[in-house]
Amino acid sequence: MSVKVSMKVNGKPVSADLEARTLLVTFIREQLRLTGTHVGCDTAQCGACTILMNGKAIKSCSIVAMQAEGADILTIEGVAKPDGTLHPMQAAFKENHGLQCGFCTPGMVMNALDFAKSHPSPTEEEVRESLEGNLCRCTGYHNIVKSIMAGARAMGGKL
Amino acid sequence: MTAPLIGARIQRKEDYRFLTGAGMYTDDVALPGQTYAAFVRSPHAHARIKKIFVDHAKKSPAVLAVYTGTDLAAAKVGGLPCGWLITDVNGQPMKEPPYPPLAQGKVRHVGERVAVVIAESLAQARDAAEMIEVDYEVLPAVVDPVRAKGAPPIHEAAPDNTCYVWALGDKAAVERAFAGAAHITKLDFVNNRLIPNAIEPRSANATYSRAEAGYTLYVTSQNPHVERLLMTAFVLGLPENKVRVVAPDVGGGFGSKIYLYPEDVVVTWAAKQLNRPVKWTAERTESFVSDAHGRDHVTTAELALDRDGKFLAMRVRTTANLGAYLSTFASCIPTILYATLLAGQYTTPLIYCEVTAVFTNTTPVDAYRGAGRPEATYVVERLVETAAREMKMDPAGIRRKNFIRQFPYQTPVALCYDTGDYEATLDAVMKMADVAGFKRRKEESLRQGKLRGLGYACYIEACGIAPSNVAGSLGARAGLFEAGEIRVHPTGTVTVFTGSHSHGQGHETTFAQVVADRLGLPIENVDIVHGDTSKVLFGMGTYGSRSIAVGGTAIVKALDKIIAKGRKIAAHLLEASEADIEYDRGVFKVAGTDKQKSFGEVAFAAYVPHNYPLDKLEPGLNENAFYDPANFTFPAGSYVCEVEVDRDTGATQIVAFTAVDDFGKVINPMIVEGQVHGGLAQGIGQALTEGCRYDSTGQLVTGSFSDYAIPRAGDVPLFKLDTRETRCTHNPLGVKGCGEAGAIGAPAAVMNAITDALGVRDIPMPATAQTVWRSMHKAA
Numbered sequence: 001m002s003v004k005v006s007m008k009v010n011g012k013p014v015s016a017d018l019e020a021r022t023l024l025v026t027f028i029r030e031q032l033r034l035t036g037t038h039v040g041c042d043t044a045q046c047g048a049c050t051i052l053m054n055g056k057a058i059k060s061c062s063i064v065a066m067q068a069e070g071a072d073i074l075t076i077e078g079v080a081k082p083d084g085t086l087h088p089m090q091a092a093f094k095e096n097h098g099l100q101c102g103f104c105t106p107g108m109v110m111n112a113l114d115f116a117k118s119h120p121s122p123t124e125e126e127v128r129e130s131l132e133g134n135l136c137r138c139t140g141y142h143n144i145v146k147s148i149m150a151g152a153r154a155m156g157g158k159l
Numbered sequence: 160m161t162a163p164l165i166g167a168r169i170q171r172k173e174d175y176r177f178l179t180g181a182g183m184y185t186d187d188v189a190l191p192g193q194t195y196a197a198f199v200r201s202p203h204a205h206a207r208i209k210k211i212f213v214d215h216a217k218k219s220p221a222v223l224a225v226y227t228g229t230d231l232a233a234a235k236v237g238g239l240p241c242g243w244l245i246t247d248v249n250g251q252p253m254k255e256p257p258y259p260p261l262a263q264g265k266v267r268h269v270g271e272r273v274a275v276v277i278a279e280s281l282a283q284a285r286d287a288a289e290m291i292e293v294d295y296e297v298l299p300a301v302v303d304p305v306r307a308k309g310a311p312p313i314h315e316a317a318p319d320n321t322c323y324v325w326a327l328g329d330k331a332a333v334e335r336a337f338a339g340a341a342h343i344t345k346l347d348f349v350n351n352r353l354i355p356n357a358i359e360p361r362s363a364n365a366t367y368s369r370a371e372a373g374y375t376l377y378v379t380s381q382n383p384h385v386e387r388l389l390m391t392a393f394v395l396g397l398p399e400n401k402v403r404v405v406a407p408d409v410g411g412g413f414g415s416k417i418y419l420y421p422e423d424v425v426v427t428w429a430a431k432q433l434n435r436p437v438k439w440t441a442e443r444t445e446s447f448v449s450d451a452h453g454r455d456h457v458t459t460a461e462l463a464l465d466r467d468g469k470f471l472a473m474r475v476r477t478t479a480n481l482g483a484y485l486s487t488f489a490s491c492i493p494t495i496l497y498a499t500l501l502a503g504q505y506t507t508p509l510i511y512c513e514v515t516a517v518f519t520n521t522t523p524v525d526a527y528r529g530a531g532r533p534e535a536t537y538v539v540e541r542l543v544e545t546a547a548r549e550m551k552m553d554p555a556g557i558r559r560k561n562f563i564r565q566f567p568y569q570t571p572v573a574l575c576y577d578t579g580d581y582e583a584t585l586d587a588v589m590k591m592a593d594v595a596g597f598k599r600r601k602e603e604s605l606r607q608g609k610l611r612g613l614g615y616a617c618y619i620e621a622c623g624i625a626p627s628n629v630a631g632s633l634g635a636r637a638g639l640f641e642a643g644e645i646r647v648h649p650t651g652t653v654t655v656f657t658g659s660h661s662h663g664q665g666h667e668t669t670f671a672q673v674v675a676d677r678l679g680l681p682i683e684n685v686d687i688v689h690g691d692t693s694k695v696l697f698g699m700g701t702y703g704s705r706s707i708a709v710g711g712t713a714i715v716k717a718l719d720k721i722i723a724k725g726r727k728i729a730a731h732l733l734e735a736s737e738a739d740i741e742y743d744r745g746v747f748k749v750a751g752t753d754k755q756k757s758f759g760e761v762a763f764a765a766y767v768p769h770n771y772p773l774d775k776l777e778p779g780l781n782e783n784a785f786y787d788p789a790n791f792t793f794p795a796g797s798y799v800c801e802v803e804v805d806r807d808t809g810a811t812q813i814v815a816f817t818a819v820d821d822f823g824k825v826i827n828p829m830i831v832e833g834q835v836h837g838g839l840a841q842g843i844g845q846a847l848t849e850g851c852r853y854d855s856t857g858q859l860v861t862g863s864f865s866d867y868a869i870p871r872a873g874d875v876p877l878f879k880l881d882t883r884e885t886r887c888t889h890n891p892l893g894v895k896g897c898g899e900a901g902a903i904g905a906p907a908a909v910m911n912a913i914t915d916a917l918g919v920r921d922i923p924m925p926a927t928a929q930t931v932w933r934s935m936h937k938a939a
Binding site for chain 2: 019021029030033034035036037038039040041042043045046048075076077079080084086090093094095097099100101102103104105106109124127128129131132134135136137138139140141142143144145
């Protein structure tokens with residue numbers, strides 16, 4: 001069964017005819033070729049596919065694309081400024097060595113953006129709690145925690 | 160002259176692309192005419208394949224092909240080779256049963272590949288794979304390595320399920336030392352099986368060009384040249400020059416992406432059959448059952464001591480589970496990389512280790528971060544700590560009494576340590592961890608109903624297996640050198656090609672620091688290229704913490720050649736004798752004068768050779784080097800872990816973890832700290848949360864992130880780190896390597912802390928809340 005879906009991704013309207021079972025992440029990666037959103041598991045545990053849907057961090061592997069009909073989607077490709085300058089949260093990850101292989105990183109950043117909106121000055125414990133749904137195998141989380149604390153302060157509660 | 164870059168905390172060159180979604184991982188590669196593969200995998204641990212019904216799948220929409228082991232056999236596709244030949248105690252070669260890419264006649268573990276479906280879309284391939292029916296005759300399975308011998312045979316080539324029995328050391332002398340010992344400490348334990356779980360699942364995307372009669376394979380590999388060599392020479396019989404292997408951005412490896420895997424072979428072979436690109440990417444469930452696992456040792460270990468706590472001898476018997484097939488380097492992990500590390504940091508004069516390696520109906524086991532060395536460190540450091548407790552000695556004191564202090568030091572287990580200062584790292588870690596204040600903290604914890612414990616681990620690691628000729632005499636079937644190339648451009652910027660592969664380690668920054676420092680260039684003017692056999696001259700890849708020590712040194716050797724040639728060019732330009740030219744960070748200078756030429760001017764002269772000694776010197780500035788190390792490097796360190804155990808629940812919290820490592824010269828402290836953090840988290844994972852479990856029929860019961868707990872952010876603390884430095888004596892940078900240290904030292908430190916908190920001799924890893932709670936209640 002084919003369905004037509006339309007949404008806004010990184011500020012641009014997009015639409016496509018998709019098989020109804022197409023996951024949002026598959027649509028983003030395969031149809032839109034926005035491959036910064038990653039797939040690291042098949043049980044909604046790892047968080048590598050995290051994006052913002054209407055400003056809220058969600059795992060794009062766990063909904064089908066048509067559930068995002070009409071939604072405003074932000075992926076990692078849309079986070080930096082149009083001139084390429086890194087967003088304060090991205091810059092904080094770079095400055096604090098909050099990434100190694102880079103695979104979990106887009107999901108970490110997207111999740112952190114949502115978290116930091118409501119936590120302009122988070123504690124270490126709050127940051128660790130916010131990472132419950134994002135797995136990293138490289139960093140031991142040490143520098144991710146520091147990055148998010150610094151990035152959140154730099155954001156001052158605003159995306 | 161520029162500021163020194165070696166030793167500087169420079170932010171990573173690779174970060175921008177990863178932070179903006181511009182990384183290019185294997186699954187991100189989409190080729191024109193792309194097709195998709197789905198594998199049908201065995202649901203049984205051990206079964207005979209009676210018949211495979213593929214007709215429905217073949218007729219399914221958009222299916223291009225279905226292949227089984229029969230098709231591959233008819234096409235004379237070979238089995239996967241093992242890269243290290245271990246010789247049995249009886250002088251016989253190890254048993255090497257065939258490892259076909261698709262099962263032939265029998266399946267030997269859950270997840271083994273039985274057939275592959277290739278279709279126009281991934282969904283169509285998966286739908287069709289569901290339609291394949293396999294008629295199995297289920298056979299009894301064995302999963303416990305200790306029961307493998309005598310269980311129904313898994314391979315005809317190994318009727319007793321034993322691959323080899325191997326030994327190292329003087330058994331008779333060790334027996335004599337034990338007979339005369341004042342005290343013997345004995346422990347029986349399991350080094351738990353782990354599942355690596357790099358967050359990027361394995362992937363392979365192969366394409367064939369009839370015009371070029373050549374293949375290109377994009378693959379999640381830590382060593383693309385080795386992948387190409389094994390695949391072309393041993394499995395597919397292809398000319399190596401017609402195969403390009405690209406390992407683009409790779410999302411973590413930890414050992415699991417060293418190996419040649421069946422899926423890589425199948426998609427490469429199929430790409431030519433279909434004349435279309437074929438892509439396969441593992442679902443996480445497939446990763447759990449098909450990525451090589453790690454560890455899985457069952458060990459009895461004994462330490463003999465004199466009355467003063469001096470170590471007299473060590474005796475270790477280990478059964479190592481190799482799984483159902485010999486993975487690429489499986490055979491050398493529980494032998495060459497394990498028994499040789501049993502001296503640790505100590506002068507134990509006599510050591511004997513016997514290893515029985517067995518086949519079971521489980522996923523193949525191979526190197527996983529540390530690879531043999533965490534297992535050895537666990538043996539040594541659990542024994543030492545237990546001996547100290549039994550003899551009522553201070554655990555730090557008993558270590559100091561036995562530390563190696565004279566270098567070079569020849570151990571009784573083949574290795575010769577070139578340098579180290581174990582006292583320095585232990586002193587530093589005890590101070591940083593405030594060991595002196597532990598008693599007070601323990602009392603405070605007790606008041607809050609928590610049991611506090613402190614544990615040490617003083618580990619040694621051997622990095623950069625070498626030299627090739629010695630490794631070859633021990634059974635290695637590959638060289639262990641590394642290659643590097645420096646290509647200087649006419650305007651003086653530089654592209655460096657390395658055979659090392661970066662999949663998180665930050666080589667693009669660290670290696671650029673080394674080159675930019677030596678050439679006096681801004682780091683932006685140096686680019687590092689890796690991971691593509693069509694660009695990089697050759698490479699043995701990244702494993703065993705070898706990149707900086709071996710790959711970095713190959714780059715330094717190539718730099719030496721660049722500078723030697725630059726000196727000749729500069730001498731000509733400055734009208735001086737070559738012997739009078741001094742070089743320092745990008746400046747060629749006539750000694751004792753102010754006459755000088757910059758590196759950029761020399762590079763330009765090499766490519767625009769108008770004023771140039773063409774009669775004596777070729778134009779251009781491009782050099783390569785192969786470096787085969789004279790010895791391993793020996794990073795070492797001291798870790799202190801402090802835990803609190805909740806008396807009611809058994810939950811263990813790591814309240815402090817302090818690590819002081821000696822990695823020799825550190826190029827980028829920020830990156831090195833990151834490597835230690837990650838290693839520590841994986842070591843803590845082994846100790847506290849990660850335990851691969853099979854049921855008695857060989858079903859993997861920890862087959863998802865819901866069942867197999869890799870550490871989450873809440874499971875680990877902020878780490879306290881520092882380094883001490885004794886430089887490696889046999890490479891020019893004085894570097895040793897840092898990638899695996901944390902995973903090697905952490906498990907013993909954590910378990911020493913937990914057993915200290917509980918006041919018990921031993922509990923098994925992972926020390927989950929349930930395990931700890933049961934131990935407390937048993938003890939009570």
